[in-house]
Amino acid sequence: xxxxxxxxxTKRYPGGVVALDGLTLDLEPGIIxxxxxxxxxxxxxxxxxxxxxxxxxxxxxxxDRDVVSQxxxxxxxxxxxxxxxxxxxxxxxTDFVGHMARMSGLPGGAARERxxxxxxxxxxxxxxxxxIGGYSTGMKQRVKxxxxxxHDPRLLLLDExxxxxxxxxxxxxxxLVKRTGTEFGIAVIVASHLLxxxxxxxxxxxxxxxxxxxxxxxxxxxxxxxxxxxxEVEEGHERLHDALVRRGLAATLDGRIVLVPLDDERPYxxxxxxxxxxxxxxxxxxxxxxxxxxxxxxxxxx
Amino acid sequence: xxxxxxxxxxxxxYDLGYQSYDGPRLGRRxxxxxxxxxxxxxxxxxxRGGRAKIVPITLGILAILPAVLAVGISALAAxxxxxxxxxxxxxxxxxxxxxxxxxxxxxxxxxAQGPELFGRDQRYGVLPLYFSRVxxxxxxxLAKTGGLWVALLLLILVPQVLLLGGRIFVAPxxxxxxxxxxxSVPQFVAQALLTAGLxxxxxxxxxxxxxxRAYATAIVIALFIIPxxxxxxxxxxxxxxxxxxxxxxxxxxxxDGTNAWIYGxxxxxxxxxxxxxxxxxxxxxxxxxxxxxxxxxxxRYLTIRT
Numbered sequence: 001x002x003x004x005x006x007x008x009x010t011k012r013y014p015g016g017v018v019a020l021d022g023l024t025l026d027l028e029p030g031i032i033x034x035x036x037x038x039x040x041x042x043x044x045x046x047x048x049x050x051x052x053x054x055x056x057x058x059x060x061x062x063x064d065r066d067v068v069s070q071x072x073x074x075x076x077x078x079x080x081x082x083x084x085x086x087x088x089x090x091x092x093x094t095d096f097v098g099h100m101a102r103m104s105g106l107p108g109g110a111a112r113e114r115x116x117x118x119x120x121x122x123x124x125x126x127x128x129x130x131x132i133g134g135y136s137t138g139m140k141q142r143v144k145x146x147x148x149x150x151h152d153p154r155l156l157l158l159d160e161x162x163x164x165x166x167x168x169x170x171x172x173x174x175x176l177v178k179r180t181g182t183e184f185g186i187a188v189i190v191a192s193h194l195l196x197x198x199x200x201x202x203x204x205x206x207x208x209x210x211x212x213x214x215x216x217x218x219x220x221x222x223x224x225x226x227x228x229x230x231x232e233v234e235e236g237h238e239r240l241h242d243a244l245v246r247r248g249l250a251a252t253l254d255g256r257i258v259l260v261p262l263d264d265e266r267p268y269x270x271x272x273x274x275x276x277x278x279x280x281x282x283x284x285x286x287x288x289x290x291x292x293x294x295x296x297x298x299x300x301x302x
Numbered sequence: 303x304x305x306x307x308x309x310x311x312x313x314x315x316y317d318l319g320y321q322s323y324d325g326p327r328l329g330r331r332x333x334x335x336x337x338x339x340x341x342x343x344x345x346x347x348x349x350r351g352g353r354a355k356i357v358p359i360t361l362g363i364l365a366i367l368p369a370v371l372a373v374g375i376s377a378l379a380a381x382x383x384x385x386x387x388x389x390x391x392x393x394x395x396x397x398x399x400x401x402x403x404x405x406x407x408x409x410x411x412x413x414a415q416g417p418e419l420f421g422r423d424q425r426y427g428v429l430p431l432y433f434s435r436v437x438x439x440x441x442x443x444l445a446k447t448g449g450l451w452v453a454l455l456l457l458i459l460v461p462q463v464l465l466l467g468g469r470i471f472v473a474p475x476x477x478x479x480x481x482x483x484x485x486s487v488p489q490f491v492a493q494a495l496l497t498a499g500l501x502x503x504x505x506x507x508x509x510x511x512x513x514x515r516a517y518a519t520a521i522v523i524a525l526f527i528i529p530x531x532x533x534x535x536x537x538x539x540x541x542x543x544x545x546x547x548x549x550x551x552x553x554x555x556x557x558d559g560t561n562a563w564i565y566g567x568x569x570x571x572x573x574x575x576x577x578x579x580x581x582x583x584x585x586x587x588x589x590x591x592x593x594x595x596x597x598x599x600x601x602r603y604l605t606i607r608t
Contacts, residue, residue: 050434052608072436076327080434086427095349102336103435105328117321147431152323184322 001064002026003155003187004049008058011044011211019044021211022058027189031181033202033219034191041211042191043083046157049189050080062155076105079148083159083191086144089133093124093143096132097150104151111150118146122176138169145176149186156180156188162197174201227262230254230288231271234281243274262287334441337432341449345415361411362457365404368395369461373468380472397486398565400462401493405557409501409526411457416450416505417518424513430608443603447506447596454498462490489564496560496588500553501526503595510602526554534573546577550587559584 004027011020019041034042047053049062051071060067062074088096094115101111119128122142127135132143141161148156161177162170178201181188192198198205205222207214233240241258244251247270252259260267275282340349346362347355372395395403423429432442466483473479505522512518529552537545549555555574562569563581 047608052430052433072330072438075434076329076436078434080430082427082430084427086431088422088426088428090350099336099340100431100435102340103333103432103437105330105333105436106323107326107328107332108336110323110325114323151327151435 003029003063004189005061005064006058007060009045009048009055009060010057011041011048011053012056019211020048020055023208023211023213024058025206025213025216027204027206027216029187030203031178031188031190031201033198033205034189034208035195035198035205036191036193036208036214038193040193040208042193042208043159044211045208046080046159046189046191049157050075050078076151077154079151079153079156079186081144081148081156081158081161083163085140087132087140090131092131093119093128093135093139093146097143097147100147101150106151114150114152115146118150119143121149121180122146123172137164138166138172141165141169141173142176145173145180149180153186156186158188158190160192161190162192162194170197177201228288229260229262229267229271230284230286231258231260231275231282232256232284233258233275234283236278236280239278240271240274240280243278244270247274259288330436330438330441333436334445337437337442337445338448338452341419341446342452343449344419345411345450345453357414358411358453361407361414362460365407365457366461366464368400368403369465369468371395372465373472376468376472380474395465397462397465397490398561398567400465400490401458401497401557401561402570404458404461405497405554408454408457408497409523409554412450412454412501412505413519413522413526415453416502416522417509417512417515419446419450420506420509421513421515421518424510424606425515429606433608439603439606440600443506443510443600444596447502447599450506451498451502454502455494458494458497459491462494493557493561493564496585496592497557499592500557500588500595503592503599504553506599507595507602510599529553530555530571530573537573537576542577545573546579549574549577549579550583553591556584556587556591560588 004025006023006025009020009023010018012018021041023041023045034045036042044053048055048060048067051067051074054068063077065074067074091099097119098111098115101114102108106114119125122145124139124142124146127139132140135143141163145158145161148158158177162173165173174197177188177190180186181201190198190201199219199222202219204217205219206216231237231240237253237256237258241251241253244258244260244267249260249267249270260271271285343349346358372393376393423432429442433439437445466486469483470476470479473482504525508521508525509518512521529548533545533549533552533555536548549559555569555571558569558571558574559579559581561567562574563584569575
């Protein structure tokens with residue numbers, strides 16, 4: 001049984017905007033990255049999975065339950081962290097997260113214990129008794145994650161969890177997401193428009209664009225294919241390029257940098273030999289990973 | 303789970319890891335009840351800072367004041383032989399007049415507490431967090447409205463229960479006192495249900511559609527204050543028949559009418575008294591208002607985009 005199963009899922013907003021266009025997809029548990037530009041339909045997909053929005057046509061199942069007819073059943077075991085602000089500033093993190101635990105059906109005592117547990121997990125300690133209004137953005141994001149985790153969901157839906165965070169805050173939030181997904185066995189879907197981030201935490205990647213599925217594959221498959229060797233020499237990059245082409249490599253030029261596709265280990269030796277043979281000064285030799293964005297563009301069927 | 307430890311001079315810090323939860327999940331009904339209780343508590347500022355308690359507690363004390371004074375005075379009067387009955391008959395504080403004495407306070411309570419109860423979740427974007435849990439949108443609307451209803455009901459009933467207890471206690475013979483007073487109970491409970499119901503339902507409808515707190519408060523107060531003036535003006539300028547229709551859109555006048563009908567008395571407002579409508583019409587208007595406003599509040603939450 002897949003974690004999530006979509007069949008021709010379509011969402012058309014009143015006014016004609018098509019947010020999702022015939023999405024068919026099966027997803028297994030793990031940390032799943034959902035990437036796409038702003039407006040690609042990521043948030044819409046998450047909201048449909050939660051039963052917050054009805055699909056226009058097609059079906060969506062979460063843990064083998066239909067999102068339209070069994071929404072309550074699903075929501076008992078799903079945690080949701082929305083993209084936008086959702087915290088009342090006058091409550092403390094403890095009071096707010098505890099209240100949200102009750103709203104998920106936990107008894108009072110269990111709600112308090114889970115609140116303490118989950119706030120500790122996201123790294124809020126003494127400050128959890130202070131009003132949220134005085135928190136930094138990073139702390140607010142942690143509270144948002146905590147309220148999504150407090151009822152110990154089987155599936156966590158995170159919408160742009162690093163929104164508004166500084167680089168250090170991003171790293172911490174991503175580490176937290178990764179830990180939540182790998183150590184606790186909670187399936188996670190992270191929606192983001194930042195491919196670099198998604199790449200760091202996800203095991204599986206789903207790319208959508210304008211409501212259509214571009215590609216869904218394990219992250220390893222994406223990175224394997226992006227292996228390109230970038231060679232920078234002080235001068236004579238054209239001579240190097242020509243020489244490599246003569247040796248049968250599909251080398252290309254990107255400005256002053258020679259790009260060599262890495263299908264196996266062979267190009268490393270060839271590049272070394274040619275540089276020595278041509279007596280060039282090597283500045284840098286690195287495996288370049290094409291931006292995932294480029295890759296998606298390549299993968300779009302013509 | 304993993305037991306990663308950090309050792310330091312002061313001892314060891316153990317990371318116990320994440321504890322999963324295997325306890326009960328009580329589901330929708332428990333969540334609804336928890337939201338209802340938190341709404342009720344919020345109406346009185348419980349669990350909030352001291353400042354949140356000032357308005358509801360002040361209004362609560364003011365609502366109780368007439369009952370306390372009435373009971374205190376009749377207790378004193380009872381000491382004087384023969385003086386009790388005279389003072390009793392002259393007292394302006396009775397079950398039939400209590401509605402008129404405190405209805406402004408009840409309205410102010412609704413106007414002050416309702417907008418915050420409904421508006422904050424919209425203002426701060428909290429609604430998606432509720433709707434992605436085990437509550438339905440209808441549950442949310444009903445739990446919040448129910449919390450406001452019960453808060454208003456307490457505000458109206460507690461003073462009258464005190465008054466009842468005081469009158470029974472002060473009576474020369476508590477048993478006959480009980481028999482004499484008990485008949486008032488269904489009367490003041492009925493009027494309290496209508497008052498809390500109508501003011502609560504209208505406040506819920508206004509506040510759920512007006513996230514800005516100050517506007518919602520102003521609208522609730524205006525809805526209570528302005529229609530009686532219009533009814534009086536129309537009665538004078540256009541005619542009583544037009545006023546008889548308009549009065550059924552004036553919440554304050556409707557409740558005046560139901561109170562007069564329940565106690566077989568004359569409405570407090572001379573304008574309402576002059577219209578001379580059958581009392582049941584006001585009861586019907588109140589019930590329709592309660593049901594209609596609640597239905598529209600539910601519709602608001604069913605259609606609100608999150």
